[in-house]
Amino acid sequence: MISRNSLFGSVILFLLLAAGCAPKAPAPAPATPEPPVQPAPPAPQVPTFAPVGEGAAHDLAESLSFKPQNLCSWTDLRPGIEASLHYIRSRPQNAVCVDQPGLRLTWGQLRESVAELASTLALLDHAPSLLAERFTWYKLEPGTLLTGYYEPWLKASLTPDATYKYPLYGVPADLKVVDLGSFHPRWAGQKLVYRVEGDKVEPYFDRAAIDGLGALEGAGDEIAWAADPVDVFFLQVQGSGRLDLPDGSYKHILYGGKNGRQYVSIGKVLIDKGYIPKEEMSMQRIRRFLNEHPGVAEDVLFRNPSYVFFRLADEGPFGSINSILTPRVSVAVDRSMIPLGSVVALKTALMDYDTGQADPFFSLVLAQDTGGAIQGTRMDLFCGAGEEAETLAGHLQEGADVYMLLSKRVIASMKGDSR
Known part of the structure; x- marks a missing residue:
C-alpha cells in the first residue's frame, strides 16, 4: 500500500532593490493550511465473556437446531x-483452563459442566429450554471470524511410478525438536525445530529446498507419492486427508510434524502480486490459478517456506x-480463549452446496482442535471430506456469535468458593 505524505515548505521572499527605485512589496503568500487532525484509531477490543440474560438465553436455546449439522438428534453428539x-x-x-475477562474456570469445573450437558442430551430434542434453565450462556464479545477446513482426498500410491511421482514425507530422521522452555522460563511453550x-x-x-532442490531425496522418508503437486500443497494446508489408492x-494421512518455518499465506501472495483480486479469493480460486499457470505456480508455492510431514493411519482425521x-x-479454537473440550453454541451462516445461498446455522459445536492461524476469538469449523466439504471450507469466512454454556450449579459453587 502506498501512503501519501503532504510536503510543507517555507517560502522565503527576497526583496530586491533596483537602482534609483524601491519596488512595491509583494503581497504575503497565503499561509499553508495545517493538516486536519486525524482521530486516534480505536483501541482493539479486549475479548470478554459476558453472561446473557435469562430471557435471551431461553430464546437462544429454542433457536438451536441439529439439522444443519446433518444429525438426527442431539444425542448424536454423545460420542464427541x-x-x-x-x-x-x-x-x-485444579489448574485454570481459561482466564479471560468475565470468565475464569478450572478443568474440574469445566468437566462438571460438560458432564451435566452430556446427561441432558436425551431430553433436548423435546425440551431445548433445559439449556437455558440449567446453564448460563456466556457470549464471547466481540464476535468471531469463522473459517473452515476439510479433509482433502487426493490420488496417490504407496509406490512411485510415472503417474505418482510427487513424494509425501514422514517426519525426517534428521529433524530435531527442542523445548526451549527447559532452558529458560521466558521461552516456555516455544520449540525450536532444527x-x-x-x-x-x-x-x-524450507519448501524450496525440499521440493525444489530435493533436499530429502535418498533419505528414505517418503511414505506415499501423489499425482498432483497442488494436491500435496493443499493437503499440507489442511494438515490431514485421505489417499485414494490405485x-x-x-x-488416512495424518499430521506428523512441521519444519518449524513460518507459514506464509499464498492467497495473500497472489493478491499482492495482482494475480487474483481480493474479492475473488478462495481455495478453489487459488487451485485454479496454480493449475492454469504452472510456470509461476512453483515460485508462488515456494513463497511459503513452511512444510508439513505426515504419517499413515487406518482411521482419522484426528483433532x-x-x-x-x-x-x-x-471446531478448532485458540485454547487460551476457549478450552479444548468445551461445548459452545455457534451462530452463523453456512453456504448451501446445491443453491450457493447462505443458510442460518445455530448449533452446539465441540472445541476439539487447534491450528497455527487460529488465534484470539477466531474459530475454524471442520467441514468434513469430499467436494462439498472443500467448497464450503474454501468459501467460509463468516462473522459468528459464540456462546459458552456453563452449568448454573457449577457457577454457584464457584461463587461459594470465592466467599
Missing part, C-alpha cells in the same frame, strides 16, 4: 462429547484432543 470429557479428565483438575550439519545447528530445510482402497473429528460439529 464423551471424547471431549476424556480429554478434560486427563488435565490437572537439523545438525557438521558442527552447526541449522534451521530445517486398487480402490484408501488410507488436538486425539479424537476423530466430526463434520460440522468439531
